[in-house]
Amino acid sequence: MFTVAMAVPGSGAAVGxxxxxxxxxxxxxxxxxxxxxxxxxxxxxxxxxxxxxxGIAFLKAEFSYTASWRRFLTRGEAGGLxxxxxxxxxxxxxxxxxxxxxxNFGGTIAPLGPSLLIGAFVFGIGMQLANGCGSGTLYTxxxxxxxxxxxxxxxxxxxxxxxxxxxxxxxLGGVDPVLASDYLGPWGGLxxxxxxxxxxxxxxxxxAKRRGANFxxxxxxxxxxxxxxxLSIAVFAAGGHxxxxxFGFTLWGAKIASALGFDFLQAxxxxxxxxxxxxxxxxxxxxxxxxxxxxxxxxxxxxxASKPFAATAWPPLKSLLAAGIxxxxxxxxxxxxxxxxxxxxxxxxxxxxxxxxxxxxxALPGCLIGIRLRPLFGLSRE
Amino acid sequence: MIPMRKIYIAVVxxxxxxxxxxxxxxxxxxxxxxxxxxxxACAPCGAPCPSKK
Numbered sequence: 076m077f078t079v080a081m082a083v084p085g086s087g088a089a090v091g092x093x094x095x096x097x098x099x100x101x102x103x104x105x106x107x108x109x110x111x112x113x114x115x116x117x118x119x120x121x122x123x124x125x126x127x128x129x130g131i132a133f134l135k136a137e138f139s140y141t142a143s144w145r146r147f148l149t150r151g152e153a154g155g156l157x158x159x160x161x162x163x164x165x166x167x168x169x170x171x172x173x174x175x176x177x178x179n180f181g182g183t184i185a186p187l188g189p190s191l192l193i194g195a196f197v198f199g200i201g202m203q204l205a206n207g208c209g210s211g212t213l214y215t216x217x218x219x220x221x222x223x224x225x226x227x228x229x230x231x232x233x234x235x236x237x238x239x240x241x242x243x244x245x246x247l248g249g250v251d252p253v254l255a256s257d258y259l260g261p262w263g264g265l266x267x268x269x270x271x272x273x274x275x276x277x278x279x280x281x282x283a284k285r286r287g288a289n290f291x292x293x294x295x296x297x298x299x300x301x302x303x304x305x306l307s308i309a310v311f312a313a314g315g316h317x318x319x320x321x322f323g324f325t326l327w328g329a330k331i332a333s334a335l336g337f338d339f340l341q342a343x344x345x346x347x348x349x350x351x352x353x354x355x356x357x358x359x360x361x362x363x364x365x366x367x368x369x370x371x372x373x374x375x376x377x378x379x380a381s382k383p384f385a386a387t388a389w390p391p392l393k394s395l396l397a398a399g400i401x402x403x404x405x406x407x408x409x410x411x412x413x414x415x416x417x418x419x420x421x422x423x424x425x426x427x428x429x430x431x432x433x434x435x436x437x438a439l440p441g442c443l444i445g446i447r448l449r450p451l452f453g454l455s456r457e
Numbered sequence: 458m459i460p461m462r463k464i465y466i467a468v469v470x471x472x473x474x475x476x477x478x479x480x481x482x483x484x485x486x487x488x489x490x491x492x493x494x495x496x497x498a499c500a501p502c503g504a505p506c507p508s509k510k
Contacts, residue, residue: 096465099466110477116489185499185500186506221465224464245507251507316494322492322502325502348497349494349503350492352490357480357483357484358480360485360489361491362489362490363491384462387461389461410502413501413504414501414502
């Protein structure tokens with residue numbers, strides 16, 4: 076193992092640096108940045124770096140939407156959920172007015188209907204079985220979890236299957252997106268968005284108090300929430316729209332399937348202008364792939380800088396099975412639900428789009444089902 | 458079972474080769490975009506609006 080031990084001044088403790096994986100993460104990031112800069116795309120380099128920062132922030136703050144939601148549902152603890160709302164409030168302060176006022180910027184929107192409800196609900200089940208959502212899967216894979224490597228593989232497969240199901244799900248009906256700034260202007264839209272966050276925070280705290288549980292976010296979640304919110308703004312500034320995760324997975328899967336001979340010409344999803352363009356262009360021309368790659372390697376660098384990387388044993392087979400099933404459900408659910416915790420919930424609410432809250436309301440009961448299923452795979456309900 | 462580190466090394470190497478290979482063999486016609494940047498897109502994945510059907 077290529078690790079070195081360094082003394083931490085004043086503490087007497089030794090910190091293991093995994094030089095092999097730290098070097099691998101930094102070299103991979105440098106190669107990707109060099110490729111996009113050679114194409115004359117500095118904003119693409121900024122997206123990779125934004126993702127890199129997000130990977131570090133998530134890993135260091137141990138910021139987990141999945142565990143936070145589970146702790147709220149099982150014990151009433153609200154600190155993690157409130158940390159998630161801090162991310163949205165920080166991001167919304169810039170995204171709502173900028174998307175409404177500036178050309179070349181837009182918020183995250185999505186139609187309201189059965190597809191959104193079904194997708195978010197199924198995603199909720201999957202995230203509890205896999206033990207990580209979209210961003211959680213990325214940073215834990217980057218952090219050296221072989222279990223989440225399995226979840227990511229099946230997330231990718233599930234999202235390609237979801238891309239084939241989405242047109243039929245949309246045919247079930249729905250209404251156009253509802254964006255606060257369309258009705259109230261940029262500043263009225265921001266005020267309503269922040270008010271909705273305050274109302275949600277109040278309700279969450281009330282539930283926690285009623286159950287006699289802690290509702291104060293930890294220091295990690297406050298600092299991590301602010302840092303992730305600020306990095307989300309940086310990604311928005313570089314990409315022109317809020318940070319999203321899961322379309323990248325769908326694209327990776329479709330490109331691999333295409334290379335293996337699968338023909339997407341007959342698939343309606345891949346004939347829509349955006350996906351069709353993404354499938355034919357370089358993978359480094361897709362904004363979500365750029366931040367995803369950055370996040371993976373950022374988390375890998377942060378993990379390898381502090382301890383031997385991926386040095387743990389594989390978990391039991393039942394746990395790996397849960398990761399695979401959870402990944403598959405999340406992938407399928409993310410396509411039907413227009414994203415994950417980041418793309419649909421954080422991006423949607425931070426844009427002032429109603430679908431973000433609808434996604435949250437549908438994913439939460441899905442999480443309850445997922446939590447009840449966890450013991451079947453040897454996982455704790457806590 | 459194969460040690461996790463060896464799996465990681467293989468996956469990262471394979472992924473890098475695939476990314477670089479795809480980039481060098483595919484067109485990249487300008488700044489990076491998302492499906493939602495295209496006209497008529499109503500969601501991050503580029504799905505059309507229900508009213509446009």
